[in-house]
Amino acid sequence: MVGLLAQVLVSGLAIGAIYALIATGFSLLWQGSQTVNFAQGDFVVVPAFVMLGVRGLGLPLWVGVLAALVVSALVLGLLFKRVLVDPMLKHGSLQLAIATMALSIVIQNGLLDVAGGEAFPFPGINGGIDWGQIFLDWQSLIVLAVAVAAVTALNLFLGRTRTGRAIQASAQNPQVAVLLGIDVARMILITFLINAALVTLAALLISPIYLVKFNNGIGIGLSAFSAAIVGGFNQVRGAVVGGLVLGVTETFAATFGPDQWRDAVPMLLLILFVLFRPEGILGRREERRV
Amino acid sequence: MSRDHANLAGALGLVAAAAVLGLLTSPYIVYLLSLWAVYTVAATGLNLTLGYAGQISLAQASFVGVGAYTTAILLPHGWPFGATLALGALLCFALGVLLGFPALRVQGHYLAFVTLALATIAFLVFRNEAWITGGIYGIDHIRRPAGFTSGRGYLFLCLIVLALVSFGAWWLLRSPWGRAFIALRENPVRAASLGVVVRDYTLLAFAIGAALGGVAGALFAPLVQYIEPTPFALTLSFSLLLMVVVGGSGSFLGPYLGALVAVLLPEWLRFLKDYYLVTYGTAVILLLIFFPDGLVGLAERVLARGRTVK
Numbered sequence: 001m002v003g004l005l006a007q008v009l010v011s012g013l014a015i016g017a018i019y020a021l022i023a024t025g026f027s028l029l030w031q032g033s034q035t036v037n038f039a040q041g042d043f044v045v046v047p048a049f050v051m052l053g054v055r056g057l058g059l060p061l062w063v064g065v066l067a068a069l070v071v072s073a074l075v076l077g078l079l080f081k082r083v084l085v086d087p088m089l090k091h092g093s094l095q096l097a098i099a100t101m102a103l104s105i106v107i108q109n110g111l112l113d114v115a116g117g118e119a120f121p122f123p124g125i126n127g128g129i130d131w132g133q134i135f136l137d138w139q140s141l142i143v144l145a146v147a148v149a150a151v152t153a154l155n156l157f158l159g160r161t162r163t164g165r166a167i168q169a170s171a172q173n174p175q176v177a178v179l180l181g182i183d184v185a186r187m188i189l190i191t192f193l194i195n196a197a198l199v200t201l202a203a204l205l206i207s208p209i210y211l212v213k214f215n216n217g218i219g220i221g222l223s224a225f226s227a228a229i230v231g232g233f234n235q236v237r238g239a240v241v242g243g244l245v246l247g248v249t250e251t252f253a254a255t256f257g258p259d260q261w262r263d264a265v266p267m268l269l270l271i272l273f274v275l276f277r278p279e280g281i282l283g284r285r286e287e288r289r290v
Numbered sequence: 291m292s293r294d295h296a297n298l299a300g301a302l303g304l305v306a307a308a309a310v311l312g313l314l315t316s317p318y319i320v321y322l323l324s325l326w327a328v329y330t331v332a333a334t335g336l337n338l339t340l341g342y343a344g345q346i347s348l349a350q351a352s353f354v355g356v357g358a359y360t361t362a363i364l365l366p367h368g369w370p371f372g373a374t375l376a377l378g379a380l381l382c383f384a385l386g387v388l389l390g391f392p393a394l395r396v397q398g399h400y401l402a403f404v405t406l407a408l409a410t411i412a413f414l415v416f417r418n419e420a421w422i423t424g425g426i427y428g429i430d431h432i433r434r435p436a437g438f439t440s441g442r443g444y445l446f447l448c449l450i451v452l453a454l455v456s457f458g459a460w461w462l463l464r465s466p467w468g469r470a471f472i473a474l475r476e477n478p479v480r481a482a483s484l485g486v487v488v489r490d491y492t493l494l495a496f497a498i499g500a501a502l503g504g505v506a507g508a509l510f511a512p513l514v515q516y517i518e519p520t521p522f523a524l525t526l527s528f529s530l531l532l533m534v535v536v537g538g539s540g541s542f543l544g545p546y547l548g549a550l551v552a553v554l555l556p557e558w559l560r561f562l563k564d565y566y567l568v569t570y571g572t573a574v575i576l577l578l579i580f581f582p583d584g585l586v587g588l589a590e591r592v593l594a595r596g597r598t599v600k
Contacts, residue, residue, distance in 0.1 A: 036399050084575065091582040097346060097399060098535055099578045101528050106571035113564050218524070222410060225403055260418050267407035274404050275392045 003133040014140035016247020017147030021202045023227035023239035025195035031171040032191035034093040039104040041221020047072045048203040048212045077196035111214035124208025143205045226266040230273050232280025297542040301456040312445045320441045326553045327448035328509045333533045333545035335502025341540030342471040343495035348527045349405035352412035353382040353500045355522030357507025362429040371435035375508035379501040386500030390493045416519035428518030538584030547585045
């Protein structure tokens with residue numbers, strides 16, 4: 001029993017750490033440019049298919065990762081911002097949110113048309129540490145380590161470097177940031193590029209676990225939205241805590257609860273938090289502007 | 291004729307046109323017209339939430355589902371159709387108040403996320419609670435009310451309900467309540483300073499929108515005569531939202547046009563086969579970028595230009 005609990009806890013933390021990466025990107029876009037990206041889950045599936053495609057050409061995985069990073073930065077970062085977000089934001093963040101729903105439909109059906117409806121296997125890491133009763137798989141441990149390292153690095157970047165602080169300033173108060181001589185437009189672009197990098201990393205880490213399928217983005221997106229809300233929308237650290245809480249709860253529910261209700265767990269957490277603690281675990285209360 | 295009256299005349303004109311078309315055309319077109327009426331009712335409800343109260347709801351498909359299952363479950367027990375329709379609408383209104391009340395305490399996109407969660411859970415309930423919903427096998431042999439059993443007859447029933455809904459929505463938007471909705475949309479700060487309680491009106495708009503979703507569902511079940519969970523998944527919520535914005539969010543006739551496009555476009559784009567949804571999604575994004583006020587806004591621009599030329 002102890003062995004099972006430890007294993008469930010570690011794989012829950014691993015999947016939660018990946019949710020944290022996706023939710024962090026989601027929160028950054030939300031803070032940085034009022035972009036509520038309903039296609040965030042699909043953004044994770046796109047680089048996963050790029051990696052698989054490059055691998056299908058017989059090239060090693062790292063070439064695929066590099067290619068996916070470039071494609072993500074160009075398409076999910078630059079193009080997404082220039083072609084969809086910039087023109088739509090003029091019409092309001094509500095209209096932009098709906099446009100990202102349309103984008104989600106385009107991405108999912110585009111992937112279905114190009115790659116088909118099957119779930120493609122993705123190379124992972126086998127084996128693990130065997131301590132008699134307790135067995136921990138390398139896959140989860142490495143995922144956890146990489147994700148934690150990435151989030152820590154991002155936090156250090158945002159908190160300790162000049163560019164990072166400029167990004168935070170631009171998100172919190174664009175008018176003052178401009179007065180301080182910060183190139184706000186550039187900072188917002190960097191935010192989109194960070195999100196592109198985060199979803200690419202998440203794709204690499206999550207694909208061995210969930211496989212690669214055109215509509216995986218729905219489930220991934222729901223979990224990431226919940227993580228962002230549970231942790232606290234207006235804080236990057238919140239997304240991390242939210243991701244971990246969600247990953248562990250989900251994995252425990254999936255192991256010990258009825259399988260047909262597993263998708264309800266992140267949704268129930270989301271509703272409970274909006275009802276009783278809308279600012280999230282770490283978030284601050286938002287002031288109403290009236 | 292004032293703009294208000296023009297809107298009502300336009301809506302009733304479309305309903306009348308659909309009735310005439312229904313008399314002249316094939317059973318398949320009759321079915322498409324009925325579907326248009328159902329979608330228009332659901333989208334009109336969503337337009338209250340999105341277009342007038344400025345909140346995204348992703349649960350409209352679930353409300354349609356609640357309406358559809360209420361009718362499908364109670365009809366065999368001898369309930370008259372009018373009663374199941376009313377009960378479905380009432381249930382959705384109550385659910386709307388229950389869910390909207392907490393979600394609307396906080397600003398921003400929270401209603402979008404709460405309704406997203408609700409839509410997922412509602413789908414699981416439809417699928418898993420087989421003792422009441424029939425689970426994945428669904429409920430079949432849903433009978434149509436006496437006098438409206440033929441395809442054409444049922445179209446007329448859908449159109450009668452749509453006409454009543456059109457009139458109701460028109461009356462609501464002209465009433466002090468509706469004027470408060472519009473004031474909210476145009477200038478929330480000023481509306482609040484005039485004593486409009488923003489949250490109460492937003493909640494009311496959301497709950498009435500939900501109730502109209504229930505009405506649409508009650509019409510949908512006997513139309514297709516067989517229901518199962520899939521049509522009430524999140525995809526329908528997305529489609530209904532897109533209908534509202536394609537037609538013109540916040541304009542009275544928007545849902546009528548948006549639903550028409552959603553029903554006709556798959557027929558016109560048949561030649562694209564699998565690429566239909568990619569094309570549709572891309573077209574919607576382009577429309578949103580270039581004509582944020584939808585087809586109604588586009589039409590108004592064209593008309594205004596025509597007038598200035600004269």
